Structure formats: structure tokens, C-alpha cells
Amino acid sequence: MSEFEQKVLKLLEDINGKLDSLLKGGPAASSPSPAISSSAPTPAATSEISRLKPSELVEKQKEEERLEEKPPVEGRRVCPECSGTAFNTVEDKSQVLHQMGGVKIYAKKYVCRSCGYEM
Ligand SMILES: [Zn+2]
Known part of the structure; x- marks a missing residue:
């Protein structure tokens, strides 16, 4: 592996670590469950849901109710x-x-x- 490739790899690892701490809302060191973070990153589905604001979830539910309440x-x-x-x-x-x-x-x-x- 060339020196350049090693540098890039190191950068990518740094970014990865920063992303991890951002997603957890704090430094990775304070995580109470290091086993999860090392074996598998946060499942995509979970982060998908957590990105939705509560107000957006309510709006979604209201929309679904509206669709069901079609006038006879x-x-x-x-x-x-x-x-x-x-x-x-x-x-x-x-x-x-x-x-x-x-x-x-x-x-x-x-x-x-x-x-x-x-x-
Ligand atoms: Zn008539």
C-alpha cells in the first residue's frame, strides 16, 4: 500500500470516528455499549426514523387519517x-x-x- 493510500485511509477513519460521535450526540468514548459500535454501526432504519422530527411524524399521521376519512x-x-x-x-x-x-x-x-x- 502506498503512502498516499495510507494517508487517505487514515483520513477516512478520522471522518468515520467523527461521524460516529456526531450520530451519538457525544464522543464515542462515553458510549456505554462499545460492543455495538465496534461490531456494527447504527442500523440505517433506526437513524432514518430518528431524523424525523416529532412534528413531522404527527403531520404524517394526520395525512394518513385524512386519506382514510373520504366522504361517502x-x-x-x-x-x-x-x-x-x-x-x-x-x-x-x-x-x-x-x-x-x-x-x-x-x-x-x-x-x-x-x-x-x-x-
Ligand atoms: Zn328528485
Whole structure:
């Protein structure tokens, strides 16, 4: 190994040590578990999670909740004839969506409770 390569290696080791102490938030010497740091560095997954701020985690959770709370489609229907919002759901026997083993699944249609308009 050339002198240059040894110098580079030494530098890399120095950087590695500094990174270690930065990740642990203090000098490596104060670590209570030297066995872990020598055998395997901190798993990538753990450091990934710890990089997220608590506020970011909360935001993520809120976003997931929003995705689950989609408004039901039924509640948004408005009759074009009388502007009524109450509908009966009936099977449209003229439209077979799916047929399997003699069981037919029909398309659904909505009948306005006020004027009987079908949509
Ligand atoms: Zn209507």
C-alpha cells in the first residue's frame, strides 16, 4: 500500500470516528455499549426514523387519517330534477356488472325519494 493510500485511509477513519460521535450526540468514548459500535454501526432504519422530527411524524399521521376519512359518495348525490338529496339505492336489473355461478351482480342506481328520478 502506498503512502498516499495510507494517508487517505487514515483520513477516512478520522471522518468515520467523527461521524460516529456526531450520530451519538457525544464522543464515542462515553458510549456505554462499545460492543455495538465496534461490531456494527447504527442500523440505517433506526437513524432514518430518528431524523424525523416529532412534528413531522404527527403531520404524517394526520395525512394518513385524512386519506382514510373520504366522504361517502352517497351523501353527495343531488337530484337534478328537484335538488333533493335523499335517494333509495336499487339494483338496476338491466345492467349486469358481473355474473358468477348463476349469481348476478347488478349495477346500482339511485332513485330520488321526492320525485322518483333515477340516476
Ligand atoms: Zn328528485
